[in-house]
Amino acid sequence: MSISANDITGVPAKTDGDALRPETLAVHPPRVEISGSTPLGVPLHQGHVFAFDSADALADAFADPDTFLYSRMGNPTVRALEDAVARLEGGTGALSYASGMGAISGVLHTLLSSGGHVIAQRCLYGGTYALLTDLAARWGVDVTYVSGTDPDEVRAALRPETRLLYLETIANPTTRVADLPALAAVAAGAGVPVAVDNTFASPLLCRPLDHGADVVLHSATKYLAGHADVLGGVAVFKDPALQRRVRAHAVEQGAVTDPFAAWLTLRGMQTLPLRVERQCASAATLAARLAAHPAVEAVRHPSLADHPDRAVAARLLPAGGGGVISADLAGGRDAGRAFVEAVRVASLSVSLGDVRTLVMHPASTSHRQLDAEALRTAGIGPGTLRLSVGIEHVEDLWADLSQALDKTAAHAA
Numbered sequence: 038m039s040i041s042a043n044d045i046t047g048v049p050a051k052t053d054g055d056a057l058r059p060e061t062l063a064v065h066p067p068r069v070e071i072s073g074s075t076p077l078g079v080p081l082h083q084g085h086v087f088a089f090d091s092a093d094a095l096a097d098a099f100a101d102p103d104t105f106l107y108s109r110m111g112n113p114t115v116r117a118l119e120d121a122v123a124r125l126e127g128g129t130g131a132l133s134y135a136s137g138m139g140a141i142s143g144v145l146h147t148l149l150s151s152g153g154h155v156i157a158q159r160c161l162y163g164g165t166y167a168l169l170t171d172l173a174a175r176w177g178v179d180v181t182y183v184s185g186t187d188p189d190e191v192r193a194a195l196r197p198e199t200r201l202l203y204l205e206t207i208a209n210p211t212t213r214v215a216d217l218p219a220l221a222a223v224a225a226g227a228g229v230p231v232a233v234d235n236t237f238a239s240p241l242l243c244r245p246l247d248h249g250a251d252v253v254l255h256s257a258t259k260y261l262a263g264h265a266d267v268l269g270g271v272a273v274f275k276d277p278a279l280q281r282r283v284r285a286h287a288v289e290q291g292a293v294t295d296p297f298a299a300w301l302t303l304r305g306m307q308t309l310p311l312r313v314e315r316q317c318a319s320a321a322t323l324a325a326r327l328a329a330h331p332a333v334e335a336v337r338h339p340s341l342a343d344h345p346d347r348a349v350a351a352r353l354l355p356a357g358g359g360g361v362i363s364a365d366l367a368g369g370r371d372a373g374r375a376f377v378e379a380v381r382v383a384s385l386s387v388s389l390g391d392v393r394t395l396v397m398h399p400a401s402t403s404h405r406q407l408d409a410e411a412l413r414t415a416g417i418g419p420g421t422l423r424l425s426v427g428i429e430h431v432e433d434l435w436a437d438l439s440q441a442l443d444k445t446a447a448h449a450a
Contacts, residue, residue, distance in 0.1 A: 081300045082113040102284065109293050118299040119271065121306060122261065125240035126253050128273035130280045132287055133299060137236065137256025138164050139292035140270030144232055144252055145169075145201070147286045151176045153200040156224075158185035158215060160208040160416055162234065163399070169203075182414070185215040186346065191223045199229050206245060206353070207237035210363050210399045210423035211416045212337045214346035217353060221249025230279070236260065236390070237361055241313045242354050246275050252283075259390030260360075262305040263312055267298045312392065312428055317357025319434065320426040324362050326435055332372070332442040334420070337363040361389055362424040369420040372445050373398050376422065379441035382433055389425035394434055396424050 057065075085108035089095040098104040105111050115133050123131040134140040141164070149155060149172060157169060159182040172178040181194040185204055202224040204215045221231045232252040233245035239260040245253050255261055257269035274280035287293070294302075317340075324338035339350035339358030350358055366372040376396075377385045383394040399417055426434065 114296040115299040126273040131273040133294040134270040137270035140272045147283045154179045154198045155201045157203040162209040188219040202231045205234040214350045217248035262302040267301040316360030319431040332446045335365040360426045366420045373420045376445045379444040382437035394427035
């Protein structure tokens with residue numbers, strides 16, 4: 038059996054009527070065109086190259102970000118993810134990256150240059166802190182750290198060479214809540230763009246662009262994907278011009294999302310509202326119970342009345358304080374080690390935002406890059422634990438945490 042070259046996708050119709058041999062047929066399978074129905078799921082376009090009908094069309098595609106040419110420059114499945122996150126965040130567009138740090142690096146490397154100055158929240162994800170430290174050492178970028186709660190502190194830190202204010206909606210791991218509207222207003226008055234890592238909150242709890250941010254960053258690995266099966270990051274923009282600047286760098290940087298990872302993230306996002314609602318409710322319940330336990334010295338969750346940013350959280354996070362709890366155990370580092378090894382339902386693991394409950398010791402893991410003084414300044418103690426609450430039944434989680442606390446107390450005694 039043979040078919041015409043006209044029926045084969047990607048084979049030029051230069052030999053109409055000629056039969057194609059099996060070796061050619063194997064390389065050029067026919068394309069199935071869909072008519073009369075629409076797929077409910079986003080199609081996975083795993084292929085990384087796209088063919089054109091003319092030399093001019095191929096040449097023009099290099100200058101047109103809306104034409105798919107090569108997946109490093111754009112892919113339909115990846116674009117679907119970018120558009121979905123941008124819509125959730127209320128942005129004009131988004132760029133997807135291979136990881137959350139890829140997104141953070143892409144934005145920082147675009148906006149900062151040698152001799153520039155950045156104002157950053159004092160308690161940040163350890164990877165972000167390490168990147169800023171590296172930029173300071175290699176490029177001479179100066180960094181001023183602020184609390185993230187005092188507009189006057191930001192105002193005093195501003196300089197003519199300030200190029201960025203960098204914040205986290207809910208700080209990792211202390212759960213401090215940045216006063217985004219107040220801080221962003223100060224930056225806007227000086228013409229300084231604001232980037233906000235919204236990973237802990239997700240767009241379901243807060244949309245920083247609505248509060249004055251210019252760029253919103255996500256580790257899509259966490260709440261957006263939600264199932265510990267994908268690595269990814271997203272940057273969402275308020276201004277298309279800024280997006281174009283960052284995209285030009287991203288294309289050359291090459292830290293792009295694989296289409297299958299984008300497809301998995303889109304699948305995970307379909308249950309994002311259900312997961313976040315459950316995780317927020319369970320985290321609030323567990324935080325209150327942990328605060329009453331004698332083996333726990335301090336608990337930080339935005340839902341608690343004694344949280345230092347409770348008033349700000351009530352304004353910015355009306356739907357819930359997130360699924361992450363920070364707790365300090367009596368007994369310090371040894372108590373923390375005993376606790377994380379005693380849990381059974383919760384898993385001792387890095388990351389967060391998973392359907393499973395995860396627990397870890399930040400000082401020795403996610404924030405290992407910080408020295409003792411930086412840890413103290415950020416509010417991370419030797420016995421600080423980060424608990425990312427999953428979607429398990431809250432009573433099963435409490436039974437697990439309670440037995441682990443009892444073992445920790447017995448170990449300390």
